[in-house]
Amino acid sequence: MKKSSGLILGLTAVFCAARSIAFGAIVVETTNVFTFTPAGGNLIAGLSPSAVVNASAGVESTGPVTKLTDGSTSNVKAEAYTIGNNGFLTYALGDSANGYDISGVNIFSGWVDHGRDKANISGLAYSTAFDPDTFIAIPGTSATQDGASPDFRAMVRYTDSAGTIASQAHSLRISFGTQENGYAGYHEIEIIGVEANTGSPKVEVCPATEVKLTTATINGGIVSTGISQTAVIAYWGTSDGGMDVQSWANTNQLGI
Numbered sequence: 001m002k003k004s005s006g007l008i009l010g011l012t013a014v015f016c017a018a019r020s021i022a023f024g025a026i027v028v029e030t031t032n033v034f035t036f037t038p039a040g041g042n043l044i045a046g047l048s049p050s051a052v053v054n055a056s057a058g059v060e061s062t063g064p065v066t067k068l069t070d071g072s073t074s075n076v077k078a079e080a081y082t083i084g085n086n087g088f089l090t091y092a093l094g095d096s097a098n099g100y101d102i103s104g105v106n107i108f109s110g111w112v113d114h115g116r117d118k119a120n121i122s123g124l125a126y127s128t129a130f131d132p133d134t135f136i137a138i139p140g141t142s143a144t145q146d147g148a149s150p151d152f153r154a155m156v157r158y159t160d161s162a163g164t165i166a167s168q169a170h171s172l173r174i175s176f177g178t179q180e181n182g183y184a185g186y187h188e189i190e191i192i193g194v195e196a197n198t199g200s201p202k203v204e205v206c207p208a209t210e211v212k213l214t215t216a217t218i219n220g221g222i223v224s225t226g227i228s229q230t231a232v233i234a235y236w237g238t239s240d241g242g243m244d245v246q247s248w249a250n251t252n253q254l255g256i
Contacts, residue, residue, distance in 0.1 A: 047069050086122070091174075107189050124165075216236075
């Protein structure tokens with residue numbers, strides 16, 4: 001802050017986190033794989049979903065829902081979990097205040113015999129750390145892949161051409177369409193990502209010029225916005241309001 005001729009000036013930066021549905025274009029890869037290697041950076045390793053609809057354990061001796069995140073697959077029914085028609089699973093990704101940036105989603109289906117091994121995903125959606133209860137559909141994420149053989153797993157893999165499917169995500173919801181013969185077996189789900197780093201804006205404040213009794217020219221600006229939408233606000237008056245914005249006599253938002 002700069003004080004001269006009775007006029008006190010303050011300059012600060014405020015920011016609100018940027019929210020984005022997706023960057024670039026979603027890339028959906030469907031294929032069959034015989035072996036399974038766990039992906040690094042799986043945010044839901046060992047976790048159960050926070051919400052389940054039309055899915056269950058124990059159908060034809062299938063295993064519990066944690067089989068989907070235990071980092072292994074097998075072509076036996078006990079290593080699968082069954083999803084029914086139009087079911088969905090929702091996974092809360094963690095307790096980060098800024099959420100998580102998702103770079104990939106891998107879904108593996110399979111069954112001990114051909115007939116309930118087809119992956120049918122109707123779409124992905126996510127909620128943000130700032131609004132955990134509102135889900136945003138990610139376009140272009142419906143996919144199907146038939147396992148074709150009891151020895152193979154059908155794989156649906158989602159990535160993004162710019163590296164991030166969804167930013168600052170709180171939860172990811174996977175919705176399933178009509179399943180093969182009423183229900184299908186799924187072996188593993190991986191949500192790949194890292195804790196979001198929103199970055200902090202930096203503002204440079206230089207000495208005021210042309211300072212008069214009731215007017216002055218403020219010099220400074222935003223040096224870095226981080227990765228957030230940022231605005232600079234000036235505060236001024238004849239008394240110093242410090243960090244209490246309500247104590248300043250005047251304010252003005254200078255730009256975004």
